[in-house]
Amino acid sequence: xxxxxxxxxxxxxxxxxxxxxxxxxxxxxxxxxxxxxxxxxxxxxxxxxxxxxxxxxxxxxxxxxxxxxxxxxxxxxxxxxxxxxxxxxxxxxxxxxxxxxxxxxxxxxxxxxxxxxxxxxxxxxxxxxxxxxxxxxxxxxxxxxxxxxxxxxxxxxx
Numbered sequence: 001x002x003x004x005x006x007x008x009x010x011x012x013x014x015x016x017x018x019x020x021x022x023x024x025x026x027x028x029x030x031x032x033x034x035x036x037x038x039x040x041x042x043x044x045x046x047x048x049x050x051x052x053x054x055x056x057x058x059x060x061x062x063x064x065x066x067x068x069x070x071x072x073x074x075x076x077x078x079x080x081x082x083x084x085x086x087x088x089x090x091x092x093x094x095x096x097x098x099x100x101x102x103x104x105x106x107x108x109x110x111x112x113x114x115x116x117x118x119x120x121x122x123x124x125x126x127x128x129x130x131x132x133x134x135x136x137x138x139x140x141x142x143x144x145x146x147x148x149x150x151x152x153x154x155x156x157x158x
Contacts, residue, residue, distance in 0.1 A: 004052050005042070005046070005051060005052040005053065005054045005060070006054065006060055006063060006064070008042075008051055008052070009038060009039065009042050009054070009060060009064055010063075010064050010067050010068065012038055012042070013031075013034060013035055013038050013064050013068055014068060016034055016038060017031065017034065017068060020034070022034065024068050024069040025069065025124070025141070028065075028069050031065060031068060031069040032065055032069075035061055035064050035065050035068075036061065038064075039054075039057060039060065039061055039064075042054070043057065071117055071120065071121070072113070072116075072117065073094075073107050073109060073113065074086060074094075074107070074117060077096050077105070078142075078144070080096075082098045082099065083096045083097070083098055084096075084097045084098065084099075084100070085097040088109070088114060091108065091109040091110055091111055091113065091114050092108055092109075094107040094108075094109065118146075118148045121138065121140060121146045121148075122136065122138055122146070122148075124140065124141050125138035125139060125140075125146075129148050129150055130150075131150075134149065134150050134152070135147070135148065135149040135150070136148050
């Protein structure tokens with residue numbers, strides 16, 4: 001799949017969401033519909049050579065919906081009924097537990113992605129994470145629990 005194409009599509013969908021005033025958390029069906037329409041338009045433009053083609057439109061659709069209405073790279077684990085727990089020790093160490101057994105995933109995040117994910121998770125809780133409140137426990141709208149800690153409370157990565 002063209003990463004450039006996916007970035008373009010996601011950017012276009014985010015702009016459409018802003019223009020239409022959609023709430024991606026409350027109106028997931030509206031987002032799914034909007035992504036489908038944007039993807040169809042994108043495909044037409046890619047045939048004309050105006051944008052890079054997307055090799056797997058199904059994967060592109062899911063990736064964009066996950067990015068704008070879910071928790072992006074973590075959404076696949078939230079959607080997996082076998083995953084009981086997700087934890088991020090560092091951007092390059094994302095773990096999940098299945099049937100009580102921890103496993104290191106292949107998911108690689110950036111520092112910015114981790115900050116954005118934590119911020120997104122805390123939005124609905126009214127909680128904050130900053131120097132005056134360096135750790136937080138919160139509950140997501142679906143009932144999932146979030147515990148986050150920032151440096152200097154955490155150990156430095158070695």
